[in-house]
Amino acid sequence: MKIALLGYGKMGKAIEKIALARGHEVILKIDAGETKDDYTNELKKADAAIDFSVPSAAVDNYKWCFETGVPVVSGTTGWLERWDEVVEACNEKSGGFFYASNFSIGVNLFFRLNRELAKMMDNFHEYSAEVEEIHHVHKLDAPSGTAISVLNDIVGNNSKYNSWKLKEKENDHSSHSNDVLPVTASREGEVPGTHVVTYRSSVDEITIKHEAYSREGFALGAVIAAEFMKGRHGVFGMEDIMK
Secondary structure, eight states: OEEEEEOOSHHHHHHHHHHHHTTOEEEEEEOTTOOGGGGHHHHHTOSEEEEOOOHHHHHHHHHHHHHHTOOEEEOOOSOGGGHHHHHHHHHHTTOEEEEOSOOOHHHHHHHHHHHHHHHHHTTOTTSEEEEEEEEOTTOOSSSOHHHHHHHHHHHHHOTTOSEEEEOSSTTOOOOOOTTEEEEEEEEOTTOOOEEEEEEEOSSOEEEEEEEOSSSHHHHHHHHHHHHHHTTOOEEEOHHHHHO
16 A cells, blocks of 8 residues: 555654555655645555644645545544534545544453443442543643543443543542543653543442553554555544454
């Protein structure tokens, strides 16, 4: 396959390494600050694009791919308030779009476990849930896209909660409604990503946790998603790969 990388930071470089190891060719690399209009002819030659850029550039990158006829894999978070706009643009141009808040196979198994646990705990409202996520200091959005997926799955599967709210600080003990699920977002060093869900009662607690050791799991998943998207039209996600 011929792959275009939109965003050539640490994740972009990790994706390039894995793509080359799997026999693919990286024909275009666009870093922050570069004017993408100069590269449209090069993009047209790609079988798929992978975007790990920044929230402010992501949506324009996706539309550029739709207009160019190249399926795009989105690994950027922090733009989801424009989800409907992106899906509409994809459908209008008969494009191909793949989005995942996290490409790690382990994280997607963690998502499944989280959903099932949320359903089980719906019968035991004496337990209060809380979510914690830790990422590297370079991450721009908080909470992370992965944490938002975890939070939404709890709210969607446990009737105790109607919404979630980010704590301003780790030690924020300000009162919040019992139907609001709290989340803590920490930024530390070069941590690739840690997500923890805890259910706590007056007598015990239950915890599930996923901790990434490196970016390689995310990068591999993104390349697999690009392989999946070659020649495809429509909107897809990790659940389509994991079926």
